[in-house]
Amino acid sequence: MAGTGLLALRTLPGPSWVRGSGPSVLNRLRDAAVVQPGFLSTAEEETLSRELEPAIHGFRETEKSRWSEASRAILQRVQAAAFGPGQTLLSSVHVLDLEARGYIKPHVDSIKFCGATIAGLSLLSPSVMRLVHTQEPGEWLELLLEPGSLYILRGSARYDFSHEILRDEESFFGERRIPRGRRISVICRSLPEGMGPGESGQPPAAC
Numbered sequence: 001m002a003g004t005g006l007l008a009l010r011t012l013p014g015p016s017w018v019r020g021s022g023p024s025v026l027n028r029l030r031d032a033a034v035v036q037p038g039f040l041s042t043a044e045e046e047t048l049s050r051e052l053e054p055a056i057h058g059f060r061e062t063e064k065s066r067w068s069e070a071s072r073a074i075l076q077r078v079q080a081a082a083f084g085p086g087q088t089l090l091s092s093v094h095v096l097d098l099e100a101r102g103y104i105k106p107h108v109d110s111i112k113f114c115g116a117t118i119a120g121l122s123l124l125s126p127s128v129m130r131l132v133h134t135q136e137p138g139e140w141l142e143l144l145l146e147p148g149s150l151y152i153l154r155g156s157a158r159y160d161f162s163h164e165i166l167r168d169e170e171s172f173f174g175e176r177r178i179p180r181g182r183r184i185s186v187i188c189r190s191l192p193e194g195m196g197p198g199e200s201g202q203p204p205a206a207c
Ligand SMILES: O=C(O)CCC(=O)C(=O)O
Pocket: 094, 096, 104, 109, 120, 163, 165, 185, 186, 187, 206, 207
């Protein structure tokens, strides 16, 4: 029966990595805020952690343009998964090291330096990323970022919503407590549309 089918569809739970203020925002951002849990294999997580832990020790963030061959292969997988063929990536990759007590305040990435797509790998600790509509603060999404996951923010999720990484005290995914430890993220961004690789200038580290 069609009616029963529709009802069943409406009550189907969404993916386990997203929560939102309501069905409309979940629906609108379905393709704009995406998490792929387990994007990295355990071996790939180890490859990146081994390369990055000592490299950024003592730094909070860095721009990295030279990578081992194994890590380059991982970054190419990110590019294929998150970016379109017409998108050029910023030449260096942003690496951020957040200590267990660290967090990232709500912000929208600079539209001057970053294009329509932001893709991030999370290593070491799980965390919760919250997106809040800049004009309608009652509209929000929360993404559960497990280690080894890839998140992609594009279009409306990137331009119309701020994003933040919750501090340990606020780190809940619904009822579920997500204790924060040290977290390393690896963030790839597209260049602003119409900007060739040679015209990118020097974006600030936080973009
Ligand atoms: O650590 C992350 O995954 C997000 C970082 C971020 O929002 C930024 O650097 O602009």
